[in-house]
Amino acid sequence: MQSTTNRRVFSKEEWEKKLSQVQVDRRDLNLLVMNYLVVEGYKDAAEKFSEETGLDPGVDLKSIAERMAIRTAVQRGEIDKAVELVNDVNPLILDSNPSLFFHLQLQKLIELIRQGDIEQALKFAQEELAPKGEENPSFLEELERVMALLAFEDRTSSPVGYLLQQSQRQKTASELNQAILTSLAQEKDPRLPSLLKTLLWAQEQLKSKAIFPEMDITTGVLSDPPKE
C-alpha cells in the first residue's frame, strides 16, 4: 500500500509476518548474550549461562573476577586499591597509557576533595598532577576543571559538580575496564549496544521510505504504524 507521501505502508500484521520469516540462530543469540556478560564483567552470570547453554565463554573467568574487583574499587572511590589491583594484573597497562593513569589520578583527587581532605588534595595535585599538566595542555585543562571544585562551597551544585557524581566514577571505571580488555586482546565493547544502535539507525533511515511499526528497544514491542 502507498501513502499520500509515496511511502510504502506496512500494517502491523504484515510487518510481523515478514519478521517471522527471518531466521535467527539460537546459538548466535546466546553468543551475543555471553559476549555482553563477559565484556561487562558479570562473572557469575557468565558462568551460569555457560553451564546452561554449553557455550564456552571464550575467556578465563578468573580474569573477569579481577576486572570486576578493579571496577568495584573505582566505583567505590578506592583509587589506590584499583591501581594496585591493575598493577597486579598487568603493570604495563597504566605505565604505557599516560592518559588513563592521569584520569585515575584525577579521580583520586576528586575523592580527596569529596572527603574534605583539602590539604592532602592540594599536596597531591601539586606533587603528582601539576608536573604532568605542564607537559600536556589537555591534562592541564582537565586538572583545572577538577581544581575548580575547590572554588565552590557547595561543590555538588557548582558547574563542575558533575565530577562528584557516581557517573564520573563510572566513566573512569569504564575507561580502565576497556584498557584491561585491550591488554588481554579481548573485545573492549560488547556487541549488543552496536546491534541496537544499528537497529535504531536503520529504523530512522527506513522512516523516510516507509511507514511501519517501530520497535521499542527497551521492551521489544512493536508499536502501531503512525498515521499520516
Place this chain on the structure above:
Amino acid sequence: MDETIGTGSLCLESEATDTLKETVKRIKNLCVGHPAKKQAYIKQGIIPTLLKLIDRRDSELTWQICGTIGILANNNVAGAEQVASNSGLCTLLSLLSSDDERLVKQASLCILGALKSVERPAKIFLENIQLLESVCSLFCNPFASASLRECTCFILTSCLENAESEQIVDWFRISNFCFEKLKSCNLRDPRTLTPYLNVLKSLTMRNREIGKQFIEHNFVELLVEVMKGVDMTLKVIACRLYTNLMNFSLLQEDQASKDTAVIIMPFLNRMLSNRDRNIQLEGCKMLTQVVAIAEIYQQQAFDCNLVHCLIELGHNINISDVEAACILLQAVAAVCSLVEECRRLVIESRLFSLVVNSLDTSYPELRIAGLSALRSLSRSVRNLRASLAEAVLMEPLLRSLSDENKQVQIQALSTVCNLVLYFSPLKNSFLESNGLTTLLNLCHSNDKSLKYYAVWALKNLLFLSGSKMKKRIIDEIGMDYIFCLIEKGEDYSFQEQGINLLRNLTCTFSIECERENILDFIDEHCYRLVLCIQDSLQSPCMEVVLQALYVVCNFVVGSERHKQAICNSKIPKLLLNFLTNPSYLIRIATIWCIINLIWKETNDINDVSNLADYRRARIASFMEMGYEEMLEGLLADSNVEVRGRAEMALQLLRDRTISDFGDENDYEQVSRGILL
C-alpha cells in the same frame, strides 16, 4: 633524592620474605607512570639486585619481582638494557618454563616490556644462539599460554627482521609448528591465529620455500578471510604475509591482482586516513611494499585514491618529524616509480614542496628519501616540461652530488640520470649550473658505485646530444677514459657502460640536427675503437656484446673508412656467428650491422669516391664468407623482426635497389638513453 628510594633499596637487603614482597610491590606501584622515579631507582642499581633475588622456590616473590622489573624497563632504555643483558634475559627466560601460569605470564610481560624498549632487541638473541633456540622451543610448546606465545613471537619476529638470522636456526621447525596450529585454531576467534601468522609473516619475508609451503597447506583462503575481518592488528599481519607471497610470485597473478584491488588497497586507504599516526605510517610502509611488486599495483593505488591519501598526510607531517617524513617520501618514491598519473598528482600538490625541502635537511636519511622520491618523479616526461622545471631543484640537487653521505650522492646521481635526458627542460639548467664538472669529477671517483652511476648519467647526457655537447664532454674527459672503461673494465657493468657511451657518441642523429657530422675524435681513434669493439664482441657477457653491435651499427654510418676498418678486422667473422645466437636481440642487431655495412651510401664524410666499387667488393667478401646462406636461414626465424630484416639484408646483398623493399629511413642508427 626521594626518601622512598633510599628506604626501598635498603629494604631489599632484608631477609624477611614478607618484607621483601611488600617492598618490591611498593616500588612497583611507586614507579608506575613515574619516569623520574624509575630513573632514580635504576641509577641506584635496583635491577641487578632484583634479578638476584629471583627465587623459583618462592613464586609469589618472583612474580612481584617480574612485575617490578617490567615496570622499570618499560619505556626506559637504561632499564631495558640492564634487563635485556645476557644474564638478565637468561634468568627471566628460565621462568617461562615454570608450571605456575601466573608467573609465566608476568615474566613474559616483563621480557616483552624490556625488549620493546631496547634499540635492537634481536641483537641479544642473534649473538647467543642457545638463547634463541630456547625461545624457539618455548614458542613451539603446544601448551604455551597466550602471554608466553606473544612474548616468544615478538622475539622471533624481531630476529627474523634481521637477514643474519636466516642461517642460524632451523626455521622449518617453527614454520611447521605454525602450520599445525593454524589447522587447529578456532576460526571463530581469529585472534588466536595472531602469533602464528605473525611469525609466518616474518619467515616469508626472505624464505620462499616457507611461502611455498604456506600455499601448499591451502592457507591462502584463510589469509584472505582474515584480511576481510575486523581486527586491525591481524589484518595488517595478514596483508603483509600476503604481500610477501606476492613478492615471490607464489600466487596466481589474476587472483593476487583481484585480492589487492578489492581488499588490500581499500584497507590501506583506511589506514592512511586513520587519525592514529602509527597506523598511518604502518599503512605507508605496507603501501611501499605492495606497489614495489609490479606496475599494476601502482595503478591500483592510484585508482583507490591512495595518492590523494599520501598528499593529505603530507599536509599533516612536518619535515621536523624525520621518521614520518622518511616513511612518507619512501611511499611516494614507490608509488610514483612507474605510473604517470601518480607523479602528476604529487608534482601538482603541496607534497612536492616536502620532496624539495627534504634535500636541504641535516638528516641524511631524509635527504636519501627525498631524492628517492625525486628520482621517481623525474621519470615523468610530460611533467618535466612544466612543474619540475619551475621548482628550485637544481641547487639542492647539485649540492647532493657532493654530499658527504655516499647514499645521498648515489640517489642524486640516479635523479640526474633522468633529468639530463634530451627531452628534459632541466638539462640546460644542469649544464648552466656547472653540473657537468661535478659529474665528470664523479666519473673519476674511486668509489665503484659512484663512478658507475656517474658514467650512467654521462651516457644519458650524451644521448641524442649534438656534436657541440659531445665535443665539450670529450674535451674534458678524453676518449682514453672511455676506452679504459671498456678495455680494463673492472667488471662487465663498467664495460657495458663504456660501450654505451661509445654507442651514444657514435650516433650521428641528434635532437638538434637529423644528420650530424661524425666527430673528429671518433675518426682519430678509429682503429683503437675497432679493436675495442672487436674485443667486446668476444665478451662472455651478452649485454656487452649487444651494445658493441649497436656501436658497429652507428660507427659505420656514412663513412667508407669506418666500414673498411670494421671489415679489415675479425668483426665480420664474429658477426656471422651471431646470426645464430639464441638471443633475437643479438640476431636483429647483427643484421642491422650487416645492412649498414652494405648500405648504398650516397655521401661520405671523407669524400671518398668510388663508393659503389668498395661496396661491391665488400658484398663479394660477405658472399664468400657465407652470409647469403646464413641470412636465407633466418627467413624462417621464429622472430618476425629477424625475418623482415634478414630479407632486407639479403636484398642488399643481392644488390637490389632500396625501393624494392623499403625506404631510406630504414637505415638504422641505434642510440638509447635509459631512465633510472
